[in-house]
Amino acid sequence: MTNHGRLSDNDLDALIRGLGEHVDYPPTPDFAVSWRSSGIQAESTMGRRSRATNLAAPETTTSEPGATQWLEPAQQGSEWRQAARLIVAGIAALVVGVLIVLVLREMRSSSPEIDRAGSSELREVFISTFSTSTGANESFSFLLVRDARSLKEVFTVEVDLGGWFTVSPDGAHIYASGDHYLSAIDSATGGTVWEKPLADRRLREFGIPGLATPAMSPDGTRLYLYSTESGFSYRIEELDAATGEPLRTSDVFDHQCNSRIYPSPDGKALYLPCHNDSVDVIDIETLQPQPPLDLEPVEVAQTVSGHALYVLSSDGEIATIDTNAQQVVARAQLLDLPAGDAFPIIAYMALSNDDATLAVALTDDVVRGPTFTYEYRLYEVGSWQEVGRVSPGSPIVAGGLTPDHTGGFLIVEQDEGAALRLDRDGLESLVYDLDDGRDANYQRTVAATIAAAAEADASCPVTPQTANQEIRERYEFGDFRTVEVADMYLNFWGTSYDGESVGYTAMMSHPNGYEEGGWYYITLQFVVPDLDRSVVVSGFRLDTAGDLRFGDSNNPASSVELWPSPGMETIGLGALRRTDARVTGSGCFGIAVQWDDNDETVVFEVVD
Amino acid sequence: MTNDASLIERARFGDDDAFADLVERYQALAFRAAYLITGNAQEAEDATQEGLIRAHAALGRFRIGEPFRPWLLRIVTNAARDRKRSSNRNMRLAMKLDQFERQQPTNPSPEGEAVAAERNAAVAGLLNELPESDRIVLTYRYFLDLRVTEIAAILDVPPSTVRSRLLRARNRLRTRLETREHKPAIDRDRKRDS
Numbered sequence: 005m006t007n008h009g010r011l012s013d014n015d016l017d018a019l020i021r022g023l024g025e026h027v028d029y030p031p032t033p034d035f036a037v038s039w040r041s042s043g044i045q046a047e048s049t050m051g052r053r054s055r056a057t058n059l060a061a062p063e064t065t066t067s068e069p070g071a072t073q074w075l076e077p078a079q080q081g082s083e084w085r086q087a088a089r090l091i092v093a094g095i096a097a098l099v100v101g102v103l104i105v106l107v108l109r110e111m112r113s114s115s116p117e118i119d120r121a122g123s124s125e126l127r128e129v130f131i132s133t134f135s136t137s138t139g140a141n142e143s144f145s146f147l148l149v150r151d152a153r154s155l156k157e158v159f160t161v162e163v164d165l166g167g168w169f170t171v172s173p174d175g176a177h178i179y180a181s182g183d184h185y186l187s188a189i190d191s192a193t194g195g196t197v198w199e200k201p202l203a204d205r206r207l208r209e210f211g212i213p214g215l216a217t218p219a220m221s222p223d224g225t226r227l228y229l230y231s232t233e234s235g236f237s238y239r240i241e242e243l244d245a246a247t248g249e250p251l252r253t254s255d256v257f258d259h260q261c262n263s264r265i266y267p268s269p270d271g272k273a274l275y276l277p278c279h280n281d282s283v284d285v286i287d288i289e290t291l292q293p294q295p296p297l298d299l300e301p302v303e304v305a306q307t308v309s310g311h312a313l314y315v316l317s318s319d320g321e322i323a324t325i326d327t328n329a330q331q332v333v334a335r336a337q338l339l340d341l342p343a344g345d346a347f348p349i350i351a352y353m354a355l356s357n358d359d360a361t362l363a364v365a366l367t368d369d370v371v372r373g374p375t376f377t378y379e380y381r382l383y384e385v386g387s388w389q390e391v392g393r394v395s396p397g398s399p400i401v402a403g404g405l406t407p408d409h410t411g412g413f414l415i416v417e418q419d420e421g422a423a424l425r426l427d428r429d430g431l432e433s434l435v436y437d438l439d440d441g442r443d444a445n446y447q448r449t450v451a452a453t454i455a456a457a458a459e460a461d462a463s464c465p466v467t468p469q470t471a472n473q474e475i476r477e478r479y480e481f482g483d484f485r486t487v488e489v490a491d492m493y494l495n496f497w498g499t500s501y502d503g504e505s506v507g508y509t510a511m512m513s514h515p516n517g518y519e520e521g522g523w524y525y526i527t528l529q530f531v532v533p534d535l536d537r538s539v540v541v542s543g544f545r546l547d548t549a550g551d552l553r554f555g556d557s558n559n560p561a562s563s564v565e566l567w568p569s570p571g572m573e574t575i576g577l578g579a580l581r582r583t584d585a586r587v588t589g590s591g592c593f594g595i596a597v598q599w600d601d602n603d604e605t606v607v608f609e610v611v612d
Numbered sequence: 613m614t615n616d617a618s619l620i621e622r623a624r625f626g627d628d629d630a631f632a633d634l635v636e637r638y639q640a641l642a643f644r645a646a647y648l649i650t651g652n653a654q655e656a657e658d659a660t661q662e663g664l665i666r667a668h669a670a671l672g673r674f675r676i677g678e679p680f681r682p683w684l685l686r687i688v689t690n691a692a693r694d695r696k697r698s699s700n701r702n703m704r705l706a707m708k709l710d711q712f713e714r715q716q717p718t719n720p721s722p723e724g725e726a727v728a729a730e731r732n733a734a735v736a737g738l739l740n741e742l743p744e745s746d747r748i749v750l751t752y753r754y755f756l757d758l759r760v761t762e763i764a765a766i767l768d769v770p771p772s773t774v775r776s777r778l779l780r781a782r783n784r785l786r787t788r789l790e791t792r793e794h795k796p797a798i799d800r801d802r803k804r805d806s
Binding site: 016017019020021022023024026027028029032034035036037040044146157160162195196518 | 615628629631632633635636640641643646647648653656657660661664677732736739750753754755756759761771782785786
């Protein structure tokens with residue numbers, strides 16, 4: 005606990021985890037022994053007998069100590085128990101048959117392959133890598149794909165990821181490398197297409213895992229794998245992208261490079277920035293080095309077409325490489341950096357997707373200690389005139405800088421994955437929270453276009469109230485199940501409440517009891533700041549098919565006032581207020597939240 | 613040790629010993645998962661049995677290459693939820709609270725011990741009051757040490773939903789704990805003022 009009585013995340017984690025050690029679990033019955041001793045010889049997949057049929061047989065009991073007796077009560081010699089057992093066994097066969105049908109239905113309905121099958125649409129996404137560590141010996145790495153517009157998760161796949169990843173030109177595959185494997189991932193499903201061990205491929209000089217990062221040939225048929233161990237030498241391997249099989253391996257080059265490979269669009273050369281020294285050029289036909297380009301690269305960005313490579317040196321000079329011509333064609337002083345060891349230092353650089361703007365992130369944490377405060381500067385490409393400068397007011401540990409799909413940039417915060425959008429107008433918080441409740445650590449985020457089914461087109465009309473709104477959530481009714489949507493936050497920063505804005509979460513409930521006269525109920529929960537005035541929540545419909553009301557069925561209202569009041573459940577500086585909203589079966593709805601001078605709207609679609 | 617895929621392949625072609633090996637490998641986890649939902653040993657045992665039967669019957673449709681553990685746990689979890697629903701019984705996890713109260717190495721003083729024990733007991737109580745969906749993600753994550761992606765597969769929801777449920781459950785626990793611990797202080801202050 006802190007001095008203010010606030011439980012820290014770590015304390016809470018320890019408390020919950022400690023509790024888990026004190027659950028009084030009963031001894032686990034030995035199901036396996038029962039399974040073996042029941043004498044059942046299942047048939048092949050084509051004609052396997054139902055286990056339930058066998059369970060009906062009284063011979064299936066077992067006398068082994070601690071063993072579970074399949075659907076049989078303990079043998080106590082009671083006659084009614086014997087009779088009941090026979091009845092239960094008979095019913096069990098029927099029930100299990102039904103269960104199998106239900107399981108089949110469930111599996112069919114939940115199969116991600118089916119959900120995404122048949123789609124060859126392209127989808128603009130952000131691909132992030134993050135790792136979670138839940139203990140001294142436990143760390144997992146993930147590749148997270150989010151829709152670039154809605155920022156909703158498309159899929160997350162756990163991968164062996166230590167190096168970089170790259171996307172094929174057709175967007176069909178993502179290639180990722182880690183400590184042990186190089187993987188090809190199907191962009192549509194998140195499934196693994198192939199996975200190859202790196203042990204024999206990676207350049208190993210000392211017998212310890214080294215770094216291996218992939219890059220793709222412009223025609224999408226070859227992968228180039230950069231591998232190193234010590235960082236002082238490297239090797240390039242050419243692989244068949246379809247199978248992961250090795251085709252050629254270069255010599256070992258004694259040079260300290262940055263591990264990223266930038267291919268030229270004509271497929272003739274690979275460029276490797278070598279830190280503060282040069283840009284190496286590898287001839288693809290021979291896998292032999294060409295004369296290096298005399299630059300001192302710190303950060304590198306390539307145009308969408310791949311024809312130009314911008315190299316920023318530690319002294320602030322920006323150089324333009326014509327990648328087909330294999331030469332430096334322009335140089336300019338981009339940053340006026342103090343000489344010597346004075347900083348700020350260059351942290352990240354990215355080029356907008358229209359190739360018009362270059363963004364540079366600078367940090368001065370070396371000078372002022374680990375403040376992790378970044379300054380972002382934007383430059384017009386070509387003229388290299390500064391067109392924008394932003395210094396975030398609060399410390400943000402940027403996990404990278406990447407172009408978005410609108411000519412701006414995305415910054416993903418390292419610890420919680422909150423996202424900010426940077427463009428010439430400034431910095432805007434997109435406020436999405438990737439925190440998994442553990443210690444997710446976001447390393448890299450890149451914009452990409454992949455071959456995954458795009459989100460269904462918004463069918464809700466645009467109205468003056470919603471002109472700038474995307475559909476933020478889609479609620480689906482069906483199968484009489486409860487659908488719980490991810491939390492939504494209005495102007496809600498990360499996971500901590502700032503005490504000034506209104507937070508909002510929603511939960512859709514759809515058991516039978518909540519469906520009355522064509523209305524469905526959504527439980528809305530607001531975190532209301534400590535204000536003198538009420539927060540007004542209004543519901544409205546965007547099309548003629550829907551309606552939204554608050555309150556009970558006798559007194560439906562189009563709006564509701566939420567007053568902060570003493571004694572309410574509190575979160576930090578705010579108070580929780582709940583209300584039920586009723587919507588008709590399907591349609592497009594909006595919820596407007598007004599407090600003080602603020603007015604925010606969430607649009608959502610209900611699909612029946 | 614034979615890997616899951618090989619055992620599954622053999623079990624699909626009628627080798628019940630192979631399936632028994634799989635059961636042996638995951639039965640403790642499956643049973644605990646069921647117990648965390650039902651809070652009752654017999655119900656948990658029945659649910660685990662039922663889940664294993666369902667899993668055996670569905671083996672032919674298991675996608676080789678996918679992780680088996682969350683697939684099996686998903687079936688067992690659903691069986692446990694079904695059983696709990698039909699029994700209409702409130703679930704209460706049995707905690708070894710007596711041990712709890714004795715094991716407070718980080719709070720050496722008697723007062724510290726009492727406070728910590730009280731808090732642990734409170735957490736246990738609050739845990740039982742959480743909605744089922746929140747309680748499952750919390751207990752599966754912290755008690756069974758399952759990964760978020762596994763829990764997502766088990767519950768058939770996106771990982772983001774698991775994360776938000778985790779976050780919400782943690783916040784609920786935190787809020788209730790803080791409210792609970794704050795209240796006596798207020799009461800004390802009131803008494804003192806009066």
